Amino acid sequence: MCLEQQDPDEECLKYAIISHNIDFVTYLMDEYQIDEMNLSDCLDYNNIQAFFYYYDRTQLINTCFVYVPYFKNLCVCEYFILQEVDVNKKDDRQITALHWASLSNNVEILDLLISHGADLEAKDKSGHTPLLLAT
Numbered sequence: 434m435c436l437e438q439q440d441p442d443e444e445c446l447k448y449a450i451i452s453h454n455i456d457f458v459t460y461l462m463d464e465y466q467i468d469e470m471n472l473s474d475c476l477d478y479n480n481i482q483a484f485f486y487y488y489d490r491t492q493l494i495n496t497c498f499v500y501v502p503y504f505k506n507l508c509v510c511e512y513f514i515l516q517e518v519d520v521n522k523k524d525d526r527q528i529t530a531l532h533w534a535s536l537s538n539n540v541e542i543l544d545l546l547i548s549h550g551a552d553l554e555a556k557d558k559s560g561h562t563p564l565l566l567a568t
Contacts, residue, residue, distance in 0.1 A: 446462070451478045459486055470487045472487065472524075495522040498518040499523065507539075526557055527556065531546050531551040531563040532555070535564070551563075
């Protein structure tokens with residue numbers, strides 16, 4: 434089926450993210466007004482370009498910041514913190530940026546988040562704290 438016969442949806446966007454086809458990601462979001470992106474897909478398939486396109490388009494800085502530590506890029510984390518993000522913002526699974534930093538085993542980012550007030554006792558939906566995830 435071609436795009437003339439069927440409108441693409443979030444699943445189509447997911448496959449564009451998986452394939453790292455940033456041109457198709459932008460095309461789908463712009464031409465078909467697909468405004469929702471599962472940011473976990475960007476993490477699962479290490480697609481930082483799609484992630485930043487979503488951020489640039491939506492300007493949902495706190496929502497996006499939760500996931501930034503997973504990319505293991507200290508400079509990007511510092512950039513978001515300089516924008517005065519809520520370092521304790523949670524996603525729909527109650528996961529914080531500190532949880533993602535713990536899962537990615539990045540000590541520098543962990544230190545950065547803690548020094549900016551990240552809650553060490555924050556629990557996700559499963560009751561896990563960032564410290565528990567780091568071990």
